[in-house]
Amino acid sequence: MTIERRTYKEQAYREIRRMIVDGELAPGTKVVVRMLSERLRLSPTPIKSALAGLERDGFLTTFAHRGYFVPEVAVRDMREIYELREALDGVAARKTATLPDVVDFVRGTLQPLYDEQRRLLEEHDGVGYSDVDIEFHRAIWHAAGNIRLVQFMDNLGGQLRFGSGSSSQVPGRTSNALQEHAAIMEAMAQGRPAEAERLSREHVRRAAEAFEDRSAMTDAGLDTAQQARPAER
Known part of the structure; x- marks a missing residue:
């Protein structure tokens, strides 16, 4: 019974x-049990537990x-978060690329996550x-070994997910993002920290642009749910 309830x-x-x-439950909506x-x-x-x-x-x-209410996350707030992410993701990627066991990290940790993303993308x-x-x-934040960076980014967890969900609905974004992930992994595995940082910053910047595009479509009242089939980031 416990397993069933869970x-x-x-x-x-x-x-x-x-x-x-x-967006089916829009920002500001009261959630009724x-x-x-x-x-x-x-x-x-x-x-209620959920x-x-x-x-x-x-x-x-x-x-x-x-x-309970769906929080209203302003576009300005997300811009600030993406600005911070661009800088901090770059730092984390650069530091990770200098690890002595970076090849094992890429193959054992990042590659399985990348493969899982490909599978989920195919399943829409x-x-x-x-x-x-x-x-x-x-995984990259943790591998970089900067505890404060990890704590800071995890504290933004909910708003990071809102940004991810919104940008994922922009047509073409997910397939491009996967290519960017692959390039970041390659730069890390080959021990090129400056390139890993540059690619990571560009990746976050493009995600921010996709979020802006998604917000603009929403403001214009377009049916983004239909436009973004399959869901992509």
Whole structure:
């Protein structure tokens, strides 16, 4: 019974998160347990557990006596986050490329994540793709050995995911991003720190541009859900 309940909670968490990332639950929307329970055909218990987890991970905010809401992340906030990511991802890539065991790291850690991204892209699983994308970059942050960098980036976890989800819906972005990941891995494996830093910074900059494109399409009222089939980043 415990396993079954956990499965229902995970199912609710993933589906509600997809609704948030895809824009089905728009920023500022109040999240109602009854509506989700009817929509997902689940009892309120796993829904409430999922909402608590989503709030903990930065996908929802909660207000006393008012409930859960989808947070409103301003475009200006995301621009600032991408600016920081560009600099810090570059630092992490440069430091990682100088590790004595960098080839093992690329082959044993980054390559499997890259392969998983390719699989998810082929299955049109945009949310899963964005999750693994964050794990790809997080692996590099940790490998760089800068504890404060990791803590800082992890503190931005929820907003980083919002950016990933939005940019992933821009047509052509995911396939380009995978090529950029491959180039970053190659530069690291060959011990070229300056090139790894440059490629990482360019990668984040292009993700930021895709986020801006996605925001512009949303502001224009375009049906981006239809335009972005399959979901790409």
